[in-house]
Amino acid sequence: MDSSSTEFSIAGIPVGPGETREIYLKVSESYLSGSVQIPVTVIRGREPGPTAFVTAAIHGDELNGADIVRRLIFDIDHEKLSGTLIAVPVVNIPGFLSQSRYLPYNRDLNRFFPGKKKGNNAERIAFRIFREIVRKCDFGIDLHTAAGGRMNLPHVRGDMTHPRVRKLARAFGATVLVHQPGVRGSLRREATDAGVPTILFEAGETGRFSNKVSLSGLRGVLNVLSDMKMWTEHDPKRPPFQVIVKASEWIRAEKGGILDLEATPGELLYEGDLVGSILNPFGRTVTQVRSPVTGIVIGVTTAPLAIPGTGVVHVARLKKTLPWVERSMKRAKKRKAALILAKSKAKS
Ligand SMILES: [Zn+2]
DSSP, rough: TTTSSSEETTTTTEEOTTEEEEEEEEEOTTTSSSSSEEEEEEEEOSSSEEEEEEEESSSTTOOOHHHHHHHHHOOTTTTTTTEEEESSSSSOOOHHHTTSSSSSGGBBBSSSSTTOTOHHHHHHHHHHHHHHHHGOOOOEEEEOOTTTEEEEEEEEEEOOOOOHHHHHHHHHSEEEEEEOOOTTTHHHHHHHHHTEEEEEEEETTOOOHHOOOOOOOOHHHHHHHHHSOOOOSSSOOOOOOOEEEEEEEEOSSSEEEEEEEEEOOOOEOOOTOOEEEEEEESSOEEEEEEEEEEEEEEEEEEEEEEEOOOEEEEEOSTTHHHHHHHHHHHHHHHHHHHHHHHHHHHHH
């Protein structure tokens, strides 16, 4: 969608080339009869180009994306942008206000896209977002964190068999790309099916900001905008390696107790490696949790307690790519060590 020649508006509010507008998009009403409105920043570049959305906090307690969007809005200048950026720091307003993942009636907004005009509350909200934002775009990035009680390695999810989704995912620059088209009703799945290829960024944990996650998310979004020729002010850096993984699984506790976790996001786990120990209240080991697979840790629990079935570590399986990932990780470690050494020499 060429943004130079056509009229562009959200909620009936026009945004001209070389303009930035802060718009409140009404999506529902509250129990107090007030409007439920989503804050939307539209940055329309002076030059023509694609239209993209970046959304955060579709799950109301996944806050880190809001910080990424904040930094993004600060960085992008309509004078130098080609195309249009629609930035939404908080999609799920009721969830954000109550610090919950869900909409009222415990509905997960990310299961109701593309929505229905006369549907239930979640469907109506999804419908407004889909019509006013998603359908006006050429591609999108949806920012998430792990669900409550879990922490994720920054990674990208999407339908990696879809060439345009794969291109976006690769450009984002995360090391791990998980092939997961998403369930029916999820924004990334429905947007992609509607011709708006969309990727999902997963990083960090609910209820907090992490500077590291914000930086990696911001860098990823800017990498994509730069790859799409929308933003040339950014110098994209390639990750030390990049793998597409097709299968991931949770290693689960078989016994109840206090969890002493050993695994950390981003590390390589080999079949049989110790993931953590489960202790009884006397501090004695009840059992050791070992990895049944070889792969890279993409998520861990942050809860100190476990019962049979508790997901402890989320592993993306590596098979053919394992030797290459091992080599790339070793190289990256060496480079980092050399950099630290050079810095400490420069100081002394
Ligand atoms: Zn989420």
